[in-house]
Each structure stands twice: as C-alpha cells, then as structure tokens.
Amino acid sequence: MHPYRTHHCAALRPSDVGETVRLSGWIHRKRDHGGLLFVDLRDHYGLTQCVVETSSDIFKIAETVHNESVVTVTGKVVARSEETANRDLPTGEIEIRIETFTVQSAADMLPLQVNSEMDYPEETRLRYRFLDLRREKMHANMQLRSDVVTSLRRRMTEAGFTEFQTPILTSSSPEGARDYLVPSRIHPGHFYALPQAPQQYKQLLMVAGFDRYFQIAPCFRDEDARADRSPGEFYQLDIEMSFVTQDDVFQAVEPVLHSLFEEFAKGRSVSPLPFQRIPYDEAMLVYGSDKPDLRNPLRISDVTEAFDGSDFSIFAKAIAKGAVVRAIPGPGTSDRPRSFFDKLNDWARDEGAPGLGYIVFAEGAAKGPIAKFLDASRLAILREKSGVGDGDALFFACDKPDAAGKFAGIVRDKLGRDLDLLEKDAFRFCWIIDYPLFELDADGRVGFSHNPFSMPQGGLEALEKEDPLTIKAYQYDIVCNGIELSSGAIRNHLPEIMYKAFAIAGYSQEDVETRFGGLLNAFKFGAPPHGGVAPGLDRIVMLLADEPNIREVILFPMNQNAEDPLMLAPSEMTAERLHELHLRVFLPKLKKE
Numbered sequence: 001m002h003p004y005r006t007h008h009c010a011a012l013r014p015s016d017v018g019e020t021v022r023l024s025g026w027i028h029r030k031r032d033h034g035g036l037l038f039v040d041l042r043d044h045y046g047l048t049q050c051v052v053e054t055s056s057d058i059f060k061i062a063e064t065v066h067n068e069s070v071v072t073v074t075g076k077v078v079a080r081s082e083e084t085a086n087r088d089l090p091t092g093e094i095e096i097r098i099e100t101f102t103v104q105s106a107a108d109m110l111p112l113q114v115n116s117e118m119d120y121p122e123e124t125r126l127r128y129r130f131l132d133l134r135r136e137k138m139h140a141n142m143q144l145r146s147d148v149v150t151s152l153r154r155r156m157t158e159a160g161f162t163e164f165q166t167p168i169l170t171s172s173s174p175e176g177a178r179d180y181l182v183p184s185r186i187h188p189g190h191f192y193a194l195p196q197a198p199q200q201y202k203q204l205l206m207v208a209g210f211d212r213y214f215q216i217a218p219c220f221r222d223e224d225a226r227a228d229r230s231p232g233e234f235y236q237l238d239i240e241m242s243f244v245t246q247d248d249v250f251q252a253v254e255p256v257l258h259s260l261f262e263e264f265a266k267g268r269s270v271s272p273l274p275f276q277r278i279p280y281d282e283a284m285l286v287y288g289s290d291k292p293d294l295r296n297p298l299r300i301s302d303v304t305e306a307f308d309g310s311d312f313s314i315f316a317k318a319i320a321k322g323a324v325v326r327a328i329p330g331p332g333t334s335d336r337p338r339s340f341f342d343k344l345n346d347w348a349r350d351e352g353a354p355g356l357g358y359i360v361f362a363e364g365a366a367k368g369p370i371a372k373f374l375d376a377s378r379l380a381i382l383r384e385k386s387g388v389g390d391g392d393a394l395f396f397a398c399d400k401p402d403a404a405g406k407f408a409g410i411v412r413d414k415l416g417r418d419l420d421l422l423e424k425d426a427f428r429f430c431w432i433i434d435y436p437l438f439e440l441d442a443d444g445r446v447g448f449s450h451n452p453f454s455m456p457q458g459g460l461e462a463l464e465k466e467d468p469l470t471i472k473a474y475q476y477d478i479v480c481n482g483i484e485l486s487s488g489a490i491r492n493h494l495p496e497i498m499y500k501a502f503a504i505a506g507y508s509q510e511d512v513e514t515r516f517g518g519l520l521n522a523f524k525f526g527a528p529p530h531g532g533v534a535p536g537l538d539r540i541v542m543l544l545a546d547e548p549n550i551r552e553v554i555l556f557p558m559n560q561n562a563e564d565p566l567m568l569a570p571s572e573m574t575a576e577r578l579h580e581l582h583l584r585v586f587l588p589k590l591k592k593e
Helices: 057-064 121-129 136-158 199-207 246-263 280-286 313-320 338-350 376-386 401-418 460-464 497-502 509-515 517-523 537-544 574-578
Strands: 021-031 036-042 049-054 070-079 094-105 181-183 191-193 212-221 232-242 275-280 324-330 357-364 365-367 393-399 430-435 439-440 445-446 476-481 483-490 530-533
Touching: 021 049, 021 057, 036 070, 036 094, 049 212, 057 094, 136 181, 136 212, 136 246, 136 537, 191 430, 199 232, 199 517, 199 530, 212 280, 212 393, 232 246, 232 324, 232 483, 232 537, 246 476, 246 483, 246 530, 246 537, 275 280, 280 401, 280 430, 280 445, 313 324, 313 393, 324 401, 324 483, 357 376, 357 430, 376 509, 445 497, 460 497, 483 537, 509 517
Parallel strands: 049 094, 275 430
Antiparallel strands: 021 036, 021 070, 036 049, 070 094, 181 191, 212 232, 232 530, 324 393, 357 365, 357 393, 430 476, 439 445, 476 483, 483 530
16 A cells, blocks of 8 residues: 555545545544544545544544644545535545554644635735645635646647747846846846846747747736736736737637636636727727726716806816816616715715716706706706716716826726626626827826837838827737736837837937847848737636735735745845855935934
8 A cells, every 4th residue: 555645635435435545634624523533634636534433542643633734544435424424525425434543744833724714914824825825715726827827828739829938037128117137147247137028039039930939928027016916926828929910919819818718717707709899099988997897887978068168167167278077977876875975075085086076867857066057958968978867877077188087987997896887707808909109208208108019000101200199009908807917019020110119209229229139130130020919827817716816826926015924035145145246235224213
C-alpha cells in the first residue's frame, strides 16, 4: 500500500465499501459525538468523513491534534446509514473506520479559521495567505483561474494562434503608468524595466513574420490598487495578428471570449455574437462612461434644449457659458418619499457636485424643485428626449460636456444599483470603438488620449490636414459588465505616420528614435499591417468567480500599499548589495509636525 494514500479525499463511493484504504490530508473539522469522534479529512480534491471510537487508543491522538494538521489515516470503507448520509457531499454515503492514524505535520493554533468563511482583515489574510488559500471559496477561485488559463490556451491554439514568450527584462516605455526598474550590475547607472505590457515585442513578432501570436503575459505597473486592479503585476491574454482590419480582430477574439464565458457561466447568460459596438462619443453621451455596464437599462439623454433660455436661471446661465444638461431617468420613483430625493442630493454633494436636481412626472403633471420653472413645451421636450412617463423621475447633471457626461454616468450607475435595475445572472459585452487619437492635457497641450501606437483613421492625410482633436483612432476597448477587460488597436506601422503623430503630441523625431528605436527601425524593413488586443486574465476570472475584488482571484497579491506581508516585500538591501549594483539610497526627509 502506498505510504500516503490509495485514493484522494473525493474519490470514495458506495462501490468501495469493504475496501481498506489510505487517505492523507488536512483535518478540516472534528466532532465528538459521545462514543465516536468524527474527523473530516480534506485534500485538494474534496472531503471524506472518518470516524474512530473514543475507546480506541487512536482517539487520544486524534483528539489532541489541532485542525489543519496533516495526517494519514488507514481504515475500512463503510456505508453510512440512510439517516446519516450527506447527499450534498460526493463522498457523503460512506465513511472510513480509522484503524491507523499518523500525524505527518502538527498545526499550531490557527490565526484564521480555514473551515469558516468568516471575514478577516486584509493584513491577516495576506500574511497567512497559505491558510487563506485552503478555504473552500479561495481554493475554488484559484482552480477556476487555472481552468480558465487552460481553456484559453486550447481555444487560442484551435483558432490558429501560436504561443510565444517575450522578455521580462526590457527598456522603459510610456504605457501610461510608472515602470518597475531593475538596476544593471554590469552596466553602472543603467536600468532595465519590467514590461508594462509586451506591446513592442509582439509588434516585432509580426514584423518578424509570425502571423497570429498569443501569450498569457505577465505585466508590471507601479500604480495604485483598486478593486479591479492589483498593484504591481497582472496577467493578460496578449494577442497580435498580421494583415488584419479592426473587424478581423473582433471576429477572432469574440468567439474565444464568448465560448470561454459560456463554459464557466454556471447558468448565467452571455451576450450573443457579434458583440455590440458603441462609438466612444455615443458611449460618453448615452452611458456617461467608456466602460458602460449594459446590464443597466438606464440611458442618458441630452436635454440642453429644454433648459436653454428657460426661467431656471442656474442651468440657463451655465448653458450660455458652454454647459450642457444631461438627464438620467429614475423609473417608478414618483411615489418615493422626499427623503429618497434628499439622500440622492446629499450623495451628489459628497461626489463633488452642487446637488442633483430632479423633476417627478405623475398623472400628467410635473413636480419637484425645478418643474415650476419650465412651461409645458419644455416639459414635453424632457419627456420626448428622455422617454420618461408618468411614474418616473428625471435627474439632471449640468456642467461642461465632459464633466456633465461623467457625472451623469455616475448617477446612472448609482440609480441602477439602488433601484435594483441591473439584469441578473448575465455577462454583457460590448466594444467601444472610434476613440479620439489626441486630447488636451491639464496644461492645454495636445497629447495622446490612449495608445500612442494606434493607427489614425485617415492615415497621414488626416494628421496633416485635420484638427488633431477631431481625429479618431483604430483604437478599441472590450468591456463586460462595466469592467474594461482590454484595450487594443490597429497599430501605426508606417514610420512617416508615426513621426507625424508623435510630432503633434510634442515629440521630436530624435525623441521618437531614442524611445522607440527598436520598433521604429523594424518598421523600416517591411512591416505588415497588424493589430491586437489583450484581455486581462485577472479581471476575466474576477467576473466568472463573481468576486467584487480582484485580490480574491490572485494567488499571492500585494496589499493596498503594494506590500507583500507574507514574503515581506519590498525589503531593504544590504550596503554590500547596493554597492555591487552601484546604487545609493536617499530616503525622503520626514516632515516636521
């Protein structure tokens, strides 16, 4: 007999009754029922109930060992009675009568309970992540992650893509976040950068003649944590294709994501193919966001016309100075108490807005603090533009176009949640397309709005003849349930267009050649038209696992301060190691109180 196990802890069934077996695992839970001690034994695969009589010498050992100790038990498989069978457990119709019991590794008192879903502070969970990962939900999440990766690799290979691994030590590039830098020992004063994404390398692969590339790629960005973003590192399904249009990319990627989500949906519905495509300008107007949650049925409308020149002077004066008014419906809220609207007004002020004006429509009339300033024709415009009817309320955001749109989007999200309007058990995908290539920064200078390597719509002619702020890019994002899974683009593969685009953004030809010399040089030797996308693996698993925080689907994440409490990273280096790397540390001075 094997020294540790003949079966795993989810394998035994009534057909095994009478066999002598050996199992190894962790003590999940113990229960003393008078003359019998029940021990639930757990391993990676599942759980089996084991039992020993209290009169046995084995009982004395089993009774004293703590939960989460690793033990090996040998015994006979017996059938449970009809009354004691656990139909919710795969092994619930049998149990093991323990004949030998060996403690392989005794556990100390536990800092967190594995057999409970009790919530613990982040610091505790991450410091003892190896225990946290033993918990049923966390263990299932990590198994799901592995299964998703396996499924993605299979689907991408079946779709004709080839997997390659790109370098981890590379040069710094402007991807929109800070790089993690690695000092070079043999090149004093020089640094490698960990890749924020394999962007340039995957484009070089296309120039090298490889047609369809993919990689489960690690990416590193020195940025702050959010619920849907882990500090430090993340993984993405990195994809690049040659001789493709934007539509070709969509047609290649959509079936992979659609079938993946259907595979792991567990009864939840998935957007049918093809996924909806929404121009950026439309997304900002209708949803107030370029990451719209399409489970929310609310739509924003432009009702500036109804207030322009009206007696409601607050909005009318703002409109005269270039403001717009966006309206967000609140269906079925006309009978809500005044406190409902007052709380929303207070919430809006907490969000930095002056308040949240509204009108309530009921029985053919309009009520609320704004309604009295609008005549019948203006109220009719509101009804027509927004689609509201009796029983509904209409909320307003008035500001310059960008600010009004973004705040309206925040209101839309809140109303969708508070009114319980979001479609249940659904994954709703869309592409956001036609992003502007350029935007104005805080200082009023023209800069890239998204990806500097995107091909401008209209090519070189558009860059030379059109207002930069009107030029769209072959740039796109894929969004699911309000979560951006990926950005992508048809790439700018022509040096003359790249020089011109970067010149508009304030880069000289020398700047471009210094910062992107490798990629630019490659483009001078025959580059195919190419494009790609890179859906975030962590966010995909987060959605499939129905987890609100990305930390729940990453094996060993950092905390909110980009620290690893388990491995104590980051850590100080010795003087000898710093000297070897030609580095000196200058710590910031503490501010005097």
